[in-house]
Amino acid sequence: MSIEYLQVAEDEGEEPIELPTEDDGTLLLSTLSAQFPGSSGLKYRNPESKSFRGVRLSEGRLHPPPDGGWGSQIFYCVFPKENKRKSDDNLENSTAKTKRMETKLRCTDLIVLGLPWKTTEQNLREYFETFGEVLMAQVKKDPKTGQSKGFGFIRFASYESQMRVLAQRHMIDGRWCDVKVPNSKEGLIQQVPCKVFIGRCTEDLTADDLREYFGKFGEVTDVFIPKPFRAFSFVTFLDPEVAQSLCGEDHIIKGVSVHVSNAAPKSETRAGSGYGNRDMRGGGGGHGPSRGGGPGGPDGPGMYQQRYNGPGPNQGNWGNQGGPRGNIDMPNLQALGITGQGQQGSNQQSCNPLGLGLNLGALPMNPALVAAALNQAGWGLIGNLQNQPEPNFNQGGFNSGPNNSNAASNQNGGGQGGNNPGFLNWMSQGGGPEQPGRWSVAQTTAATMPRQGIFKI
């Protein structure tokens, strides 16, 4: 058997490189990215329509076009949007502030292990710049000899770049290197989960089905289906906001109604601020939570679902579920059946600088208790859309504004109804409730952050 090659170029007009395919005729994404770091897929010109066609990507394998295979035509790399948008980033205004903030919240220094002795900081930077803007690159050296210690650190400007880099191995100057979140940083930074729990799966829903379906909403970096069959699975997105935006929703895939909710933290160790972030690395070659038992089976996320659908309100002791601190944090909120929910489409997303939002759903909750508990947890209530008496936000430390305030009037922390640092002015979109029976909350913000947040209700 002879190896088949296909021609791949970085872009039109660039010189193609021949890449080897696998026995099944597919091209490994890792083969592609070894030659074109940061590339996330392939496209080719359809000779008839002259428009680009995307190459099917599934389970890390790029599949040849069904009509005629790879052939002798040239395929072009597809890169994440960010790499293509260098000039757009120069729109420095309030968005820049938001961007910096996101960076601060989400990006960490990353350790690069296994560097060749010869690799310089310049080499390191140049390699990783294909994934996005690099804010820092350093190679650790012996102070006396100047000799590299074989590892270094990098920092990206965007979380997307960080995620992409963490999701794969890297060939740098001829050596395979690993990029990880440094031990010293682990757990310190609050990360937004990229992984969602898919409940009510049936046995005929394959990983491909899930990947294809959820791929509509954003890049899927991992799909995990427990074996033997356990009626649930996990889907990991590159973008945590996409993951969050789907939580709480029901989706029909191949006629099966599945329910999307937050994936349970992988362990119950809730010291600190909750989410460990090792899970953020879409599998890293393996498949999701391969450690023994995973998240504890249906008892993990299932518990949350039970609570969510539970027969009665779970009011009473939620202020204490976080242990001795007495605060509730994200997992606690989940345990209440409160699922994370950003929103998709529309320009609302840009008004949600933290990428965090919760939709409390139509739960039979006591408004005052909700407000108090959320206040303790550092969450601010931004809308009460139920036809109930409004809770007294001010009492709990919330700033309240008129129900019909809009985003513009509240930008820059102005808004009506108070401006205390640390809390969020609540608001609802475009002048009022869209749907009764829902609560919206947003995480409280620091004084320097834009006090705004609009959430799909």
Next chain:
DNA sequence: GTTGAGCGTT
């Protein structure tokens, strides 16, 4: 001038 799991003079 060698090495190859790890964790950063600030």
